[in-house]
Amino acid sequence: MGEFDLIDRYFRRPAAAAAGGVALGIGDDCALLAPTPGMQLAVSSDLLLEGRHFLSTVDPARLGHKALAVNLSDLAACGARPLAFTLALALPAADEDWLAPFARGLLALADAHGCALVGGDTTRGPLAICITVFGEVPPGQALLRSGARAGDDLWVSGTVGDARLALEVFRGTLRLPAEAFEAARLRLEQPQPRVALGQALRGIASAAIDISDGLLGDLGHVLRQSGVGARIEADRALGLLALRRLAADAVPAPIQLDCVLAGGDDYELAFTAPPARRDAVLAAGAAAQVALTRIGCIEAQPGVRVVDASGAALARAFASFDHFG
CATH class of the missing domain: 3.30.1330.10 (PurM-like, N-terminal domain)
Known part of the structure; x- marks a missing residue:
């Protein structure tokens, strides 16, 4: 041929x-x-x-x-x-x-x-x-990385971290129950782009990015271009892992958090919006039939702070994917 x-x-x-x-x-x-x-x-x-x-x-x-x-x-x-x-x-x-x-x-x-x-x-x-x-x-309605402002909520669509679980199974560093692995593998190999959600967020979200190389790494692009920082609540972020229950016995909590914050290959949206637009954000998610989770907020101080339930910063580093890193 x-x-x-x-x-x-x-x-x-x-x-x-x-x-x-x-x-x-x-x-x-x-x-x-x-x-x-x-x-x-x-x-x-x-x-x-x-x-x-x-x-x-x-x-x-x-x-x-x-x-x-x-x-x-x-x-x-x-x-x-x-x-x-x-x-x-x-x-x-x-x-x-x-x-x-x-x-x-x-x-x-x-x-x-x-x-x-x-x-x-x-x-x-x-x-x-x-x-x-x-x-x-439409002119003036594109979602950009440069619009986040201190005080904005930080939202994430869908589920995050499951694709990285599948990758680690392929690498031989983790073992998962068969049901959990097949679900994680589907997230890795057949992600669902949030096209309808992106359009629904026009005029609502102040900034947005898709999560391809890891939540923290991609969020960092938004923070740098917007000149702000962020605080992320670790417990809320862990809730993004759809397979948390199925993987609970096989994957320690610190590794679960690594997968969520630095995993990559999720192709969900991370976006910011003013607190006054929370109802509008949730309505956009409902219209697009996509679950949305508020995991933190934007702050004036540069950098990202991941905090526990008491508000104390976690003394850990999370490295997202970098082709030349």
Whole structure:
């Protein structure tokens, strides 16, 4: 099977499958996008490498899902509506048994969010997946990292830390009951981007970021760009770990907290909002059908302070993922 046969068989969609905002998809040197008049384009790229971002044993359908999910998560953190994406794919070989489920997982998530595949590239090489996603957001309504203010609440969507539990099982540093491991593995391999929540938080959240490299590490980007600090209540943060009960006997509490605060691969949203907007925040979560947890607050003093139930700071360091760290 040649390169263009591969594209035609697995990635070219009928014109009817293209979402609104796409004037021309796959087939020319460039795709043509037609954003809603007056809207701003939101653009993000992510590169996934075998052995660095995913294991060679991962289900290709889950990998296709995740490859797009990590990009849609960036749009969610900006409050943008997805329009389209491009796919650059390096493959060791044109393996149909791998390509068919990969494309199925990728395009199922794309269809669920009305995001059309409009182009890209394929080549032979070590397995690598690079996606660039395009979205739109009304001028002045994008969620940014620079808007957090002292006194704001700090919120997190969904559950956090479970993906890291699965990774540690794969690494051989932890053992989990079978039920807990399968649930954690699903969180690692098939995260759900919070696209609807991001749009619902426009005009409510003061700042936002998606959690990809670890809650504290990603929150640090918000704090630096906003010129503020944060206080996090450890007990509230531990409540983000969905598998806390199932893993309680197998995973000591300090490791559970490490997974929550520094785990990564969660693709949830961390965001800030004034206390006066708590009802609006909860309404946004309900509209998006996503649980929200308030884990702390923004403070004027720079840095992050993780505190116990008595308010005493924990004398521990939490290191989030860094590709070059």
